[in-house]
Amino acid sequence: MRKLILKNHQSPGDILMLTATVRDLHASYPGEFLTDVRTSVDQLWQHNPLITPLREDDPEVTAVRCNYPLIHRSNESPYHFVQSFTEYLNDKLSLQITPQKCAGDVYLHQQEKRWISQVQERTRKEIPFWVIAAGGKYDFTAKWWASDRYQQVVDHFYGKIQFVQVGELHHYHPPLRGVIDLRGLTDVRQLVRLVYHSRGVVCGVTFLMHLAAAVETKAGTGQTRPCIVIAGGREPPQWEAYPHHQFLHTVGALSCCETGGCWKARTLPLGDGSEKDLPRNLCLNVVQGMPRCMHMISAEEVIRSIQMYFEGGRLAYLTREEFCAAQPTIRQPIAQSFAM
Amino acid sequence: MRRVILNCDHSASTIVMLTAAVRDLHSSCPGQFQTDVCARYPELWRHNPHITRLDPRDPGVEQIDCNSPLTQRSAHPPFHFIHGFLRNLGSLLKVEIKPTLFRGDLHLSQQEKSWMSQVQELTGAEIPFWVVSAGGTFEKTIKWWEQERFQVVVDAFRDRILFVQVGARGDHHPELSGVVDLRGKTDLRQLIRLIHHAQGVLCPLNLLMHLSSAVETKHNSPNRACVVIAGGGQSTQWQRYPTHQFLHTIGALTCCDTARCGRHRTRSMGDGSPSDSADKICVDVVGNLPHCMDTIGAPDVIRSIQRYFDGGLLNYLSANEIEVARRTIAGSAGLSWSMLGLREQPAFVPQDHL
Numbered sequence: 001m002r003k004l005i006l007k008n009h010q011s012p013g014d015i016l017m018l019t020a021t022v023r024d025l026h027a028s029y030p031g032e033f034l035t036d037v038r039t040s041v042d043q044l045w046q047h048n049p050l051i052t053p054l055r056e057d058d059p060e061v062t063a064v065r066c067n068y069p070l071i072h073r074s075n076e077s078p079y080h081f082v083q084s085f086t087e088y089l090n091d092k093l094s095l096q097i098t099p100q101k102c103a104g105d106v107y108l109h110q111q112e113k114r115w116i117s118q119v120q121e122r123t124r125k126e127i128p129f130w131v132i133a134a135g136g137k138y139d140f141t142a143k144w145w146a147s148d149r150y151q152q153v154v155d156h157f158y159g160k161i162q163f164v165q166v167g168e169l170h171h172y173h174p175p176l177r178g179v180i181d182l183r184g185l186t187d188v189r190q191l192v193r194l195v196y197h198s199r200g201v202v203c204g205v206t207f208l209m210h211l212a213a214a215v216e217t218k219a220g221t222g223q224t225r226p227c228i229v230i231a232g233g234r235e236p237p238q239w240e241a242y243p244h245h246q247f248l249h250t251v252g253a254l255s256c257c258e259t260g261g262c263w264k265a266r267t268l269p270l271g272d273g274s275e276k277d278l279p280r281n282l283c284l285n286v287v288q289g290m291p292r293c294m295h296m297i298s299a300e301e302v303i304r305s306i307q308m309y310f311e312g313g314r315l316a317y318l319t320r321e322e323f324c325a326a327q328p329t330i331r332q333p334i335a336q337s338f339a340m
Numbered sequence: 341m342r343r344v345i346l347n348c349d350h351s352a353s354t355i356v357m358l359t360a361a362v363r364d365l366h367s368s369c370p371g372q373f374q375t376d377v378c379a380r381y382p383e384l385w386r387h388n389p390h391i392t393r394l395d396p397r398d399p400g401v402e403q404i405d406c407n408s409p410l411t412q413r414s415a416h417p418p419f420h421f422i423h424g425f426l427r428n429l430g431s432l433l434k435v436e437i438k439p440t441l442f443r444g445d446l447h448l449s450q451q452e453k454s455w456m457s458q459v460q461e462l463t464g465a466e467i468p469f470w471v472v473s474a475g476g477t478f479e480k481t482i483k484w485w486e487q488e489r490f491q492v493v494v495d496a497f498r499d500r501i502l503f504v505q506v507g508a509r510g511d512h513h514p515e516l517s518g519v520v521d522l523r524g525k526t527d528l529r530q531l532i533r534l535i536h537h538a539q540g541v542l543c544p545l546n547l548l549m550h551l552s553s554a555v556e557t558k559h560n561s562p563n564r565a566c567v568v569i570a571g572g573g574q575s576t577q578w579q580r581y582p583t584h585q586f587l588h589t590i591g592a593l594t595c596c597d598t599a600r601c602g603r604h605r606t607r608s609m610g611d612g613s614p615s616d617s618a619d620k621i622c623v624d625v626v627g628n629l630p631h632c633m634d635t636i637g638a639p640d641v642i643r644s645i646q647r648y649f650d651g652g653l654l655n656y657l658s659a660n661e662i663e664v665a666r667r668t669i670a671g672s673a674g675l676s677w678s679m680l681g682l683r684e685q686p687a688f689v690p691q692d693h694l
Contacts, residue, residue, distance in 0.1 A: 243589025252583025253651030312592030
């Protein structure tokens with residue numbers, strides 16, 4: 001049996017893709033590998049039955065620093081991000097791993113599933129909710145959509161959908177009104193569990209989008225989780241979009257993303273000395289402080305995409321009791337707590 | 341050099357995918373193969389530089405039956421239709437074929453490209469147009485969207501976009517008003533050339549969608565605008581092209597919660613077709629449409645078309661073009677399909693006979 005240690009220290013979204021590769025490796029070569037990982041996000045591997053503790057000084061162990069050069073062909077080739085590390089391992093180790101599923105592979109322990117959600121801790125009653133991320137990292141401001149548009153979406157569904165806002169403390173996540181505010185209050189594992197309990201997700205192209213596809217749904221809520229992704233033209237849809245998500249993109253509609261994603265980092269320079277501020281990394285077409293591709297996606301379109309899941313009959317809006325249960329937990333933010 | 345004849349007896353859409361596999365075979369194994377095809381729809385292979393006429397009686401020629409077993413597993417893995425033949429062919433030929441481009445591989449000769457379009461034959465001037473397919477085959481009625489909604493879309497762009505309606509004779513393609521009517525007037529090669537000239541395409545999941553990606557654009561722009569009214573019948577990752585606006589409901593209804601429903605007809609037609617068996621009939625019908633198709637409104641389609649114009653890549657008709665379009669539509673109405681049924685074939689003669 002071959003022993004592998006797979007290494008990667010990139011972002012959580014990347015690590016989530018590596019979970020898929022490990023799953024598909026074992027599915028393609030059952031009983032032939034023992035696998036362990038060294039990554040930047042240990043919490044994504046908790047309870048993963050495909051992980052066996054291995055020592056790097058074990059002479060039988062092969063350590064592989066995992067990359068995904070496939071991204072350089074992502075605009076023109078028919079690959080999803082979920083295949084990225086798989087293709088790399090296939091090339092590196094002369095394997096033929098076949099992708100099984102268009103999603104990462106995250107496991108929750110039975111005990112974790114029994115725990116009440118962070119939302120229920122506040123509402124005291126189990127209510128359906130959607131998770132919303134209305135911002136992102138400063139490295140990639142080109143992914144941001146306008147806060148007031150997120151607010152329009154939230155306002156439109158007032159009394160019908162309870163949104164729970166999340167976001168990492170040191171990232172840009174302007175506060176929304178009428179939401180349960182969990183910004184800065186979830187580590188990765190807590191976010192995984194929050195997504196598990198959620199009925200749907202609204203976000204840009206972020207880790208949350210990948211989690212929406214990778215984390216199993218709660219019993220009785222359908223087999224897939226609704227997710228609206230406000231994507232614009234930064235990434236090619238075939239690389240990022242999950243089959244059951246509504247992925248709102250503009251690839252093919254603007255000259256700057258006519259043939260695929262532009263992969264630009266920032267809308268405008270932030271003056272922080274980062275290489276993301278270099279002209280080659282800046283959006284070429286800015287409208288009202290937003291990349292034009294993001295500007296073209298209206299709040300109405302996002303609202304419409306959310307509605308589609310309800311019109312389809314899979315989901316029901318909040319009952320009056322559920323709405324009332326949420327009210328005491330909703331805080332009207334006073335001010336932006338971490339300014340841009 | 342290995343010489344291979346590829347046998348394939350699939351639909352035209354599927355053959356378009358085979359053209360991609362042949363392109364990628366030669367790209368992955370340059371100089372190692374001579375390839376010929378024995379397939380339906382030879383129009384799809386014309387002027388293809390990867391095709392060499394081979395003698396099937398030559399003992400040195402390998403014969404390969406091409407299939408896409410991946411189609412049966414298309415619901416969940418992250419594969420596009422384009423992978424179907426690619427993987428199968430690679431396995432049969434014992435070579436690794438890497439996909440290169442996200443599109444089929446159709447070729448037009450320089451002469452074909454120099455010809456004016458069927459639309460220009462009618463308009464007398466070159467003006468931009470979109471091709472619309474407002475129906476489909478009777479075997480897959482589940483792909484149909486409502487005629488009235490197509491009409492709302494066409495009306496919304498009156499004097500801004502010239503729509504040209506196409507559709508095979510014998511299939512269901514209800515007449516739209518305010519369009520140039522080329523239903524029943526394009527053979528496959530003519531359709532390819534029409535797409536070559538088209539600025540955009542509006543269609544359900546059908547050959548037209550694949551052609552809109554596979555056929556090169558007239559002015560060398562890298563892509564052609566295309567809005568696909570898909571519903572929940574097919575898996576998105578299996579069908580969607582990157583630069584298309586693909587309107588789907590996968591994940592929104594219980595019948596397509598995780599993936600395509602794989603059904604064929606909205607209602608039974610009582611014709612004894614395999615598509616009429618109970619397991620092929622839609623389980624959630626609203627009015628005359630599958631619920632998934634009913635969920636997609638005309639405003640959704642209008643917004644998706646507008647996106648290409650809002651982005652600045654396309655322009656609406658100019659004042660002069662509007663006049664030409666109006667005149668042509670009025671003239672085209674005189675040759676409507678319903679009238680064609682009452683008299684001889686119209687005086688339309690294809691300009692070429694390849």
